Amino acid sequence: MVPPQGAALWPDADEVGTCRGQAWEQFNLPGAARRGILINPGNTAPALTRRQIVVIHDAGVYSTPEAYSWKFRIWYKLLQNILIRRNVPVATVSEFSRTEILRYLPARPEQVSVIPEGADHVRRIMEDETALPRFALERDRFVLAVGNLAAHKNLPALGSLAIQLRARQMCLVVAGNVLGRAFNASGHQLLPDAAHYIGRVTDAQLKALFRAASCFVFPSRYEGYGLPAMEAMANSCPVVAADIPALRETCGGAALYCDPSSPEHIAQTVLQLCDNQNLQAQLRAAGQHHVASLTWARAALALQDIIIAHYGGKA
Numbered sequence: 001m002v003p004p005q006g007a008a009l010w011p012d013a014d015e016v017g018t019c020r021g022q023a024w025e026q027f028n029l030p031g032a033a034r035r036g037i038l039i040n041p042g043n044t045a046p047a048l049t050r051r052q053i054v055v056i057h058d059a060g061v062y063s064t065p066e067a068y069s070w071k072f073r074i075w076y077k078l079l080q081n082i083l084i085r086r087n088v089p090v091a092t093v094s095e096f097s098r099t100e101i102l103r104y105l106p107a108r109p110e111q112v113s114v115i116p117e118g119a120d121h122v123r124r125i126m127e128d129e130t131a132l133p134r135f136a137l138e139r140d141r142f143v144l145a146v147g148n149l150a151a152h153k154n155l156p157a158l159g160s161l162a163i164q165l166r167a168r169q170m171c172l173v174v175a176g177n178v179l180g181r182a183f184n185a186s187g188h189q190l191l192p193d194a195a196h197y198i199g200r201v202t203d204a205q206l207k208a209l210f211r212a213a214s215c216f217v218f219p220s221r222y223e224g225y226g227l228p229a230m231e232a233m234a235n236s237c238p239v240v241a242a243d244i245p246a247l248r249e250t251c252g253g254a255a256l257y258c259d260p261s262s263p264e265h266i267a268q269t270v271l272q273l274c275d276n277q278n279l280q281a282q283l284r285a286a287g288q289h290h291v292a293s294l295t296w297a298r299a300a301l302a303l304q305d306i307i308i309a310h311y312g313g314k315a
Helices: 021-032 070-085 095-104 120-124 155-167 203-212 227-234 245-251 263-274 277-291 296-311
Strands: 038-040 052-055 090-092 112-114 142-146 171-175 196-199 215-218 239-242 256-258
Touching: 052 296, 090 095, 090 296, 095 112, 095 245, 112 296, 120 227, 120 296, 142 155, 142 203, 155 171, 155 263, 171 203, 203 227, 215 227, 215 263, 227 239, 227 245, 227 277, 239 245, 239 263, 256 263, 263 277
Parallel strands: 038 052, 052 090, 090 112, 142 171, 142 215, 171 196, 215 239, 239 256
Antiparallel strands: none
């Protein structure tokens, strides 16, 4: 693992370079990785490094351009096109994302492979038992959403749900950063007024929220995979997901689906689940079964297969 100077999160990491951000990736990282095969897990990679693999999670800059700043779109499109044309192997997280990448980028089918993500990391997280009193919440008296103001996250569509939950003396809890420099956003007025916003939370707090919520609602209009839904299932939280291709692929039969373009249908589906304890129990069990095989060890083996296929397994 090779981080920039001062950015290491673990004691044995080799810090390199003097730059930051994209400059570090393009100018410092290639030299540090010249003796091995560089794995880039975050959508971008050094343009001129020869022996590397890049993980492109989705094609959102093409499919939902309104969700990103123009600078962000231009940089991603330019860099990803360079990487593809230089024949860099690409890994992605779902068959849907693979189809999108092949649609928007000049990649050959054999250049793009799928590595489903894992959900077993949540088992290693210790639940923060102080989270509920910290946020003034009661078990089974709230519905959880996680996201930001990126257009494709579709949080404004939860307005009707928030109002109807409040009428039941429940609440819609929204965790996460509602603003981000990479996204277009008009401001807080886009968010449902009746919701309870708790900002960014720790992994331990999020685990406690998943385990105490009546359900998790995921109204996104576009996703490449949908890891929050898998994390909810791994924490025995029933899921209501937007009826979009990536979430259908990711969640399978372990979730209820709603129309992300219809605030009323989202609210109706969530309230149906909140009113039906048997359905909640069924989805908890189905979710646990669904994520049982989604492990990071399995993802690592799939990555190893890609390395062997393209580089013969030689670092």
